[in-house]
Amino acid sequence: MPGPFYDDEGGAEFVYRQPRDTPQAQALALALALLGAVAQEPMAGYACDGDDHWTAELVRDWRRNARRPTGAGSTLPVP
DSSP: OOSOEEEOTTSOEEEOOOOSSHHHHHHHHHHHHHHHHHHHOGGGGOOSOHHHHOOHHHHHHHHHHHTSOOSTTOOOOOO
């Protein structure tokens, strides 16, 4: 059989080959960038358990402090 054949962690077979031209290389780079972004799981920090950690008083304290600029030239939006 020709070509490099591999198995992944789950035992599924795949064929690997180098891109043949610039458009294929660019498509591969984009695909890898997208897969990298997916692997980051940016929403993992939002566990939907805020009620377990925040009280009305803590929210008010946070909001009160959020209105203060934190450094020279910094501004925070005030509703």
